[in-house]
Amino acid sequence: MEGRSSAGVDRFVHRLLQSTDLSEHDQASLLGLTGRSVEQRARTDLVLPGQTVDYATLIVDGLVARFDQMGSGARQLTAVYIPGDLCDLHSVVAPHVGWGLQTLTKVKILRVPHDQIRALVAASPSIGLALWRDTTIDASIMAKRLSYVGRAPALSRIAHFFCETGIRMELAGLADRASYPLGMTQEALGEAMGLTPIHINRTLRALRDRGVVTWRNRQVDVHDWDELETLADFDPAYFLGTDLRPRDGINGDLLVSS
Amino acid sequence: MEGRSSAGVDRFVHRLLQSTDLSEHDQASLLGLTGRSVEQRARTDLVLPGQTVDYATLIVDGLVARFDQMGSGARQLTAVYIPGDLCDLHSVVAPHVGWGLQTLTKVKILRVPHDQIRALVAASPSIGLALWRDTTIDASIMAKRLSYVGRAPALSRIAHFFCETGIRMELAGLADRASYPLGMTQEALGEAMGLTPIHINRTLRALRDRGVVTWRNRQVDVHDWDELETLADFDPAYFLGTDLRPRDGINGDLLVSS
DNA sequence: CGGGTGATTGATACCCATCAATAGTGGTGG
């Protein structure tokens, strides 16, 4: 079970590089991350609210969601993660968690000990910066979700999810934005969107009937990306590292200067 | 205008200490933060989406909100900040922002240059840890908001906001949880809750009629805290540093060990 | 004292939830 299965780590480092410059040495350090490899079937809880964890969860294959649970037992998914994501990176600095993690599909994950990550941060300020920044991007995505759940109608909300997920898939090198695998259930999407599965189903039908996007057999196919973006009022700026790329006074070991 | 007005900085450091142990030296460094003091009237934008900022905003007095703006112009408030909060701490690592900041009341703020903060982080891993952790607490609050906007009815949603804000006020040493100033408008609360101001007004009336809480003259008075918590299904664990206090293997300069 | 913003209330419409039932799909064991 132990192993330095690099597939997932590779993707993670690749994503970090989209927002932060890292030296060869730092990249090598990050690629050296290891963890216990675990496989789980769909719809299983990996971490429960109230737990204290000492590892972070890196997705190698499949989908994982972070959720918050209401007293009634109803769940709201606050984030959906794809391969290459380090789901609960923030648990490194806040190991007592108020949320949980659940699988959305059959998954393969890597449990990376917090100690390893902390050691890297201690050894390299750039890595600390990159990881901190990664958690802020995670928060940006959540903020955007909040604004859509609070303000957008179901059609726009779901369209936005398809846009966002498509771009993330593409950036991760997993698929094309207009055609990507999505193995979660309609019920899970409902929990992410703040909608009932019934209404999800009807809205998906509306999107299909309009010829915009089809989601069948665990596969999303966008037939009219422009129209999807219009319906979603989509602007990818909020989670792209684009504007955080090499620029004076921000990147790399700037933390060490003043 | 320049000044080392410490009132706000004091509160900020005080809050950091609730979740992280910091040495006397680190505390002194943080207290040495300075910035340009600015005053603004209510309902004014401090930062607009798409801007690149080189300072962080520390609230000395008044309320500030972070918002996301839809294409229609409608705004969703993704966070509400009180005195002592460093609103956009995450902008230190991601200075190109996708959101904006607006005042909710007349405010006095301090604009603290990113450079100053980065220098502190470079000089002390503990400070880096404390600040990173602070942004994760911010994210926890947002996640909780998301789950309530997505899953809870208006009454519960608003009750939860009153609980959360009361506890935060109390922790900040600004007021009692059951009686605190809240100078924002009902419209602004609507933007935070994902509800129209009309519905906010009616729900407030319902809370008043039940004898649970009264919000008048910019002042919240909770008459029945237990009932309010029940209505809100409130559990403060998600943003308290409580469980992050001194504990082996987590705090202080642990970042520097392995 | 005037003007504008915020609060309050009423009437109506609509989006989405809920309840209920059937069809389809994939996984599992015999």
Add this chain to the structure above:
DNA sequence: CCACCACTATTGATGGGTATCAATCACCCG
């Protein structure tokens, strides 16, 4: 390999929580 069974997707009917449109009142600041 097939049959079963649980889970998932789909559709209909109905109700409810909020939004929307509209108007009046209260209040604060200049």
